[in-house]
Amino acid sequence: MYRFLLTPRWWGINVFVLLAIPFCVFMGSWQLSRFEGRVQDHRAATEQAASDRHGAARPLAAMLPVDKSTSGRRVTASGRYGKQLLVPGRELDGKRGFYVLTLLRTDSGRALPVVRGWLPGKADPAKAAAPPVGEVTVTGALQASETPGDNGVSAQGGLPAGQTAAISSASLVNLVPDRLYDAWVTLDRADAGMKAVPATAPNGTGLDLKAFQNLGYTGEWFVFAGFVVFMWFRLLRREVEFQRDAALGLVPKQEDVSSPAATV
Structure with a gap:
């Protein structure tokens, strides 16, 4: 059969x-x-972020360019604060708010975007305290430039003057006159009553879509x-x-x- x-x-x-x-x-x-x-990368990135919070800070120049091995590492940089921008639509602890982003002009002639902290509510320059005057040294977690549309980063355009949707050299180059680092730093301790913004995992290591x-x-x-x-x-x-x-x-x-x- x-x-x-x-x-x-x-x-x-x-x-x-x-x-x-x-x-x-x-x-x-x-x-x-x-x-x-991807799960393993996410686990490794999470463990690295946890260990980096207690690691010794290193000079910014020694940790560039930003990659998976340096993202989230603590760095230090010195300079004078310049132009300040707001980054709207950012969440922290389940609340909607905005980042306070200030450009740190370093001795190298380039400016480093520094997130000095987070504030709740709509982006309002009146809520953001002015940056410290004079020479300062900042310490925080090194981060790679954001990509609009990825990992919750807004791709919105047409924002009011003094605001940017993404923290990236490509987005900031049209807003500030300074030469920029292709990186940014989020401070360990936020300034003037703001909440510190935790470091995020490097691109490609999260459990994303x-x-x-x-x-x-x-x-x-x-x-x-x-x-x-x-x-x-x-x-x-x-x-x-x-x-x-x-x-x-x-x-x-x-x-x-x-x-x-x-x-x-």
Whole structure:
């Protein structure tokens, strides 16, 4: 009854199934490994951020450029505060507010964006205390330039003068006359009644939408593998039923009768 499995049509079906199932399993396993890798990166970044809070601060120049190994590390920089900007739409402890961002002009001739703290409510220059006057030394966590639209960073345009949606050299270059570092610092201790802004994990190490997309793709590939197996058994069952009915004379037993497997 199962001799039909040796026909050219079923040879093609069987070869397809034997190739499709390992391919789906391989792709599902690969997507799962991508998700597990992101989880591991997130765990490592979280542990690094926790250890960096107690580590010794190093000079800013020694920690540039910012990458996964230096993001979140404590750095020090000296200079004089200059232009101050507000970064609206930022959350802290479940509340909506804004960052107070001040440019620190260093001896190198470039300016370092420094987040001096966070304040609740709508961005209002009157709420933000003026920066200290004279030469200052700041200590805080080094951060990479933000990318608008990623990790909750607003891509909003048309903000009032004195505000910026993202803390990045690309966004700030049109707002300030200074040459900028491609990095920023969030102070360990906020100034003048503001709350300190905690450091964030480096880009690509968080459990963001892309990470859960990998997990979703994992499920899809394993579902595809199961669907291939289900369809093979369905075709096999219909073929067996067709052969049984033909043997009982319930359907014409002719060589030109089409098999149900060809019509599914």
